[in-house]
Amino acid sequence: MTAPGIRAALAADPGLGAGNVLHKLIEHGAPLDGPGMTFDTAVDDHPAGHALTLGELRDAVAARAAWLSAQGVGPRDPVAVYVTTAADCFLHFMALNWLGAIPALMNPNLPGDVAAEYIRRLRAVGLLTDAEHRRLLARSDRGLELGFRIDAVYDVTQTPAGDPAAAPAPYRHADDDPIAITHSSGTTRMPAAVTQTHGNLFVGTRLQRLRKPKARGTDRILSVLPAPHAAGIMAINHALCNRSDLLYLSRPDDGAAVVDAIERWRPTGVFGFAVTWAELARIDLASRAVDSVSLWYNTGDCAHEPHIRHLVAVGSHETVTREGVQRVPGSMFVDGLGSSEMGHSAFHITHTPDTERYGRCVGQTHDFVEIKLLDPQTGDEVPVGEVGLCGMKSASLSPGYWNDSLNTYRNRRNGYYLTGDLLYRDEEGYFYHVDRMVDAVDLGGGRWLYTAMSEERILKDCPDILDCTVVAVPTDDGVVTDVLLTLHPWADPDADWEPAVRGSLSAAAGATLRRVLVIGEDQLVVGPTGKVRKFLMRQRHAAAAAAAATPVAAAAANSAATQVATPVAQESGAL
Template sequence: MNLRAILAADPELGAANVVTRLLEHGADPSGPGIEFDTDVDGIGTLLTLGQLDERVNARVTSLLALGVKQRDPVAVYVSSAADCFLNFMALCRLGAIPALMNPNMPLDIAVLYVEKLRATAVITDPVHRLSGSDWDAASLGAGDPSAAPRPYRHHQEDPIAITHSSGTTRMPTAVVHSHGSLFAATRRIRLSGPRAQGTERVLSALPAPHTAGILTVNQALCNRAELLFLSTQDDASKIIDAIESWKPTGVFGFAVTWAEMARYDLTKRDMSSVAIWFNTGDCAHEAHIRRLVAVGSHVTVTPQGRVTVPGSTFYDGIGSTEMGHSAFHIGHRSDTSRYGRCVGKPHVFADVRILDMQTGDELPVGVVGHLGLKSPTLALGYWNDSVQTYRTRFAGYYLTGDLMYRDEEGYYYHMDRAVDSVDLGNGHFLYTSMSEERILARNPDIRDCTVVAITVDGQVISDVLLLLADDADPEADRFAAVRDSLDEHVAATLRQVVTVTDDDIVTGPTGKVRKFLMRQRHLAGVAA
C-alpha cells in the first residue's frame, strides 16, 4: 500500500483531520505518533499513532462536556507542545477553531489578545492563568475516549486554526487558516514526490503554536516519520543536547534558533546524525548557515554505491504566518556559495511577483520591490480585522511586507522588511536585514547583530548593536570594520557601534527582534 499516494489523493484530508484519516486509510496504530518532552496523561512522552488518537479523543469528550460547539474560537495558551497539539486536534474534531498562543506572550498582552479574539473559552496551565474561568489543560485528558463523537467533517475552506504574528509593536496579529490552506504544501510537495532525505526522524525546535508547528506535525504524521517536538526554543544548549541524545536526521527551526546555536562550537558536539536543517520564517544569515552545514552527514551516490559523507544541507526560504508555508526554497551545503540573503526559487504552488507599489506592475530583474504572493497556502485573512485583511491585498496579490529582487536565473533575494527599510534619497536605501547579513559575513567574531535606523531632524542615522562570539575581545573597537562591511551610502549614516548583551535586544514571543520598539528606544535616547 502506497499510503503517501493515497493521502495525496484524498479530497477530504486537510490540516484538521490527519490522524483520523491516517487511521481510516489503514495506517498502523502502533506506528509513529508524536514524541514530546513532557509526560502525556501518565502514559509517557512517546505516543504511537493509536495512543495519539486516544489522547485526543479524551480531550474531545472533556471539551464537549464543557460546551464547545462548532465554530467556537477557543484560545490555547499553554507551555508544553503536548498541551498545544492535543488540544488543537481535539478542538478541530469538534469543528471549533483553536487559537494557538505563544507561551512567551506576556500575560498583560495575552488578556488583550484574547479579548480581541472574542474567544468563547481559554485553555491554560498554571503559568498562564488569565482568569478564574480558564479551563485547565491538565484536566482535559481525563475524559473517556470511547465517548467521543464522530469527528466533524471539514470542508477545505473551513477555518481550523488561528495563529499569530510576533507583533511589530507588542500586540500580535491574529491570522486565520483553513483546512485546505494549511495542508496544500504538504499535499503538493511533501506527499506527491519522493520522501526527502533527512525527514525520517525529525526534531522540531519550532514554536508549537506557530503555523510552522502545525505544518511540521502533519508532514511528519503523513510521512510516517518519527517526530520529537520540543516545547521551548529559548535555550540553544538544550536543543544541541537533544540532537546528541535523540539523534535526528533533520532539525527544524527559525532563524533565531540557528543564530543561538552558532555561538557554540558544533564541531565539538555530536551532530553526526543530522542530514538536513530546515529553516522557515525569516531567512537565515550565511554566517550561521555555514557553521551548521560544516557538521552532520548525508548519504550520496558514488560509483561505489551509496555512501555516508560528512556535511549536511541547510534548506532555507522565507515564510510567515500569513503565507502558511515558505514560498521559496534553496539548499545550502559547504560547497555552495549562493548567499547574500538568497531565498532561492519559488515552490511550484507559489505565484510570486516583485511589485511596483505605484502601478501594480511586475518589476524587472534586479530592481527591489514589494513581494506579492498568490498561493493555495495563504491564510484566509485576519481574525476580526477585515480592514487589515484587505489592506494587504494589492493587484490581486497578498503583500507579504518584504522587499526583494530577482536575478536573471530566477533566484530571489530578501533585502528587508518594508517597515524596517529607510529611503536615503537619490535612489539609495538602508536595508537593515541586508546590512546585518554583510556585517556578519565579514566579521566572524560577531555572533549576531541588529541595525537600528532612525531619522533625527531630517537626517538618517544608524546604530549597530553587536552580540559577540564567546571568544571575541569585548574591548576591541569595531567601528571601522562594521563601517567597511556596509554599502557606502549606508556607511555614511553610521553613528555608533555598540557591544550589547542579549537582554539589550527587544524580541517578540518567537525570538524575532522588534525593530519598531528598538527604534522607539533609540529615538527616546536622542530626545533625552
C-alpha cells in the same frame, strides 16, 4: 499497509486537510502501533520522551475531545489555547479540530496584558490554559475580564480525564473551514490573528510532501519550531503523513537544549526558525555528536550565511561512491521565506558545504506560488534586478485576519497578498530578500538603507561577530544608524569594531553610521518568537537621543516610546 502505500492513499484523498490528518491516517489503515509523536514533557501516564504510537496519540486526543465536548464546546467555537508545552498545544489543537472548534494557538511567551487583549479581540468563547498563564492573565490590567464567562476558562490538567470512547464522531471539514487561528510574531505591535483553513494550511504538505518522493533527512525529525505557529502545525502534519518519527521541543529558544536533544535523540532532520540557528552558532558543533543530522530545515525569516555555513559543515549525509552508498561528513540546509499569512514558505533553496549562492538568496518559488515584485507606490511590477514589494498569489495563503477585515484588505492589491518583504530577482529567477518594508529606510535620492541586508554583510565580513542588529533612527538632521553587536566568546569586546562594520556597509548605509556598540542580549528587545523588535528598538534609541539633548525632550520621547511599547494600545496589523 506500508508507509509508501499510506502516503499514496493520503495524496489521493480530496477530504484530507490540515484539520483531520490523525483521523485520515487511521481511516486509510495506518498501523496503530506506528509512529505518532514524542514530546519533551509527560503526556497523561506516559513519561517525557515516550514515543506515543499513533493509537496512543489518538486516545490522548479523543479523551480531550470528549471532555471538551461535555463542556459544550462544538463546531465553530473559537477557543484560545495559551499553554506552556508543545504537548498541551498540539493535543488540544487536535481535540478542538475533532469537534470542529477553532483553536486559537498563542505563543506562551506573550505577556499577560498582550494575551488578554488578544483574546478579547478574538471574541473567544473559551480559554484553555495552565496555572502559569492563568497567573499572567490575572496580573494583567484586564485581568480575566475577557468578554466571556469565567467558567469557560479550562485547565489543561483536567481535560485528559475524558473517556476516549465518549468522543463524538470527528467533524467533517470542508476546505474553507477554519481549523486554527495563529498569530504573527508581533515584532511591531499587537500580534495579528491569522486565520488558517483546512485547505490553505495543507497545500504545501499535499503538493510538496505527499506527491513527491519523501525528502531526505525526514525519517526522524526534531522540531524546534514554535508549537503555536502555523509552521508548527505543518511540521506535525508533515511528520504524521510521511510516517516519520517526530520529537517536538517546547523551548525552541534554548540552543544548548537543542544540541542536547540532537545528541540524545539522534534525529536525521531538524526543523526551526532563523533565531534557532543563531543560537546554535554560539556552540562548537564540531565537538558535539550531531553527525546524525543530514537536513536543517528553516522557514519564517531567511537565515544568515555564517549561521548556515556553521550547520552544513557538520552532520552527515549519504552519497554514492565506488564502494557503494556511504555516509560522509556535511549536511544540507533548506532555506525559505515564509509567514503565518503565507501558510507555507513561498521560496526554497538548498545549501550544502559547497554552496556559494548566498547574499540573502531565498531561492526560487514553489510550484504552487506566484510572486510579483511590485512598486510600493504604483503597484506596477518592477524590472529584474530592482527591489520591489513582494506580492503573492497561492492556494496556501491565509484567507485573512480574524475579526479584522480592515487589515485583511489593506494588505491585498490587484489580487496579490502583500507580504511586507522587499526583494529583488536576478536573471536566473532567484529571489533575494533585502529587508522588511517597515525596517527599510528611505535616505532620499533613490538611496535606501536595508537593515537586514546590512546585517548580512556585517556577519559575513566579521567572523568574530555572532549576531548583530542594525537600528536606523530618523532625526531632525537625517537618518542615523546604530549597529548593536553580540560577539563570539573569543572576540574582544573592547576592540574598536567601527572600521570593520563601516567597511561592510554600503556607501549609503555607511554615511549614516553613528556608533557601533557591543551589547548584552538583555539589551535587545525581542518578541515572543525571539525576533528582534526593531520598531521598539528605534523608539528606545530615539528616547536615548532625546535624553542627551534636554530633559523636556527626553520626557516626551520616553512617553512616546512607552505608548508604542504597550502592545494593547496598538491596532493589529500584518506588517
